Amino acid sequence: MRKTAAKSVQLVLITSVLASCAQPQSQQGGEAKQRVFMRADSTAAYTEVTDNYSQERSGLGMGNALLWYMAFRHLGGGLGYANNNLHPQSVAGTNAAKAAAFQAQRGGFGRTAVSSPKSSYGA
């Protein structure tokens, strides 16, 4: 019977996603001047994405805004890696697998959630 248990709970992922919520406010000032460059493959060129997310988002630090940007960046153009927030030159480089992934159709799921934004789509 699995009614109660003496737990030794260890979590790997959750705290890495959310621990930065507790970052002190004092970090904000210096971070506003940072610039961010990204690429989705080590053989692709970096392009700047600094303007693609708000550094002042929720009043949190740069690291946190970047985290949220990466977690929730929007898909644009139905092209997977090639979302509007990352320049196409920075997507695949010479990586044939990623270039192939670039060709898949995207955006065929998720429409209902976009049309009815909620805090959760569970029950």
Place this chain on the structure above:
Amino acid sequence: MQIKNLRIDPAWETRLESIGYGYHSTGGVPYWIDDYYYEISNQEADLIYNATNELWQMCLNAVEYLINKQEYKHFHIPSFMTPHIERSWEQDDPSIYGRFDFAYDADHGQLKMLEFNADTPTSLFEAAIVQWYWKKHYFPELTDQFNGIHEQLIESWAALKPYLKGSILHFSCAKETLEDLTNVEYLRDTALQAGIQTKLIYIDDIGWAGNGFVDLEGTPIRSIFKLYPWEWLSREDFGVHIVADPNRAQWIEPSWKMLLANKAILPVLWELFPNHPYLLASYYNRPTHLMHFVKKPILSREGANITMYYDGQEIYHTEGEYGDEGHIYQELATLYRAQTGFSIIGSWVIGQESCGISFRESDMPITTDKSRFIPHIIRH
């Protein structure tokens, strides 16, 4: 079962955030209750445990019954999905979890199933982790809680691992919802601890390559856990590919859960198990012999579009965007009422076994997305 008060920890928000719980409040109003809790007896925990296990078996019997009879008309499931549902049932495609919602009548010691959140139950992270850490903070080590969810998840993933297709189990949810992301990442965490290789992909990033679903790196998706309702998946543009997928990707929860997550299952259960002590009378049509009842859309979430009738007169109604597919009528349950509000019990079945509970509390007798989460302990 009773409410007990605590002297609040002034650093409760920071304490919760340090374990990764970022949605404890909504617009400054706490969703998580830290300074009061439910104390339940061992007998009450046993009652919930036994009811959950029995209802789970009854639900499986109901699915078998529906599939044998191919009786889906009340469920409003797209017809192209029914072969997938039947195949997933015949192949024993595994379910990892579900949450029964119970009304508890303390005067008569009766539990009644309000509904079964069989497809996309949430508040798992709060139930498994946050309330456990809450107990550790406020109570001595020997204090118990009806909560074996974390261990049960890891054991269930480990048992399921040999039956997964492919070498990677993808996990998916919608973007821009911290609650769903937290629940999915928590589930992925427990799968990792069971030795399963995992990847996260948002639901709208899933690709269709013409010969199967792929992730953002073009890796074929052969097994995928999704926290996204089946009724939405099946009606969106890629819905037809689920059935046509040459890889026959394994979806968790499986598509046969569409039958249990739909409130049209409630009249089926009442028909198969009439007057069962854990069930409320439920019908497809407005009952003439009941004066107190609730009208619920067959597909709805978080208490939306519920109408409550007392003496045949409407007394409560919640707003929402559901109801186009039809409704069921359910006998009005007696909810547990404390000085702080009305409460229901969420009881988790994971890997075929009852293993933990949570409480949700509302100011009115309908539980919604605004309802508060209340932790609990078992009194010894």
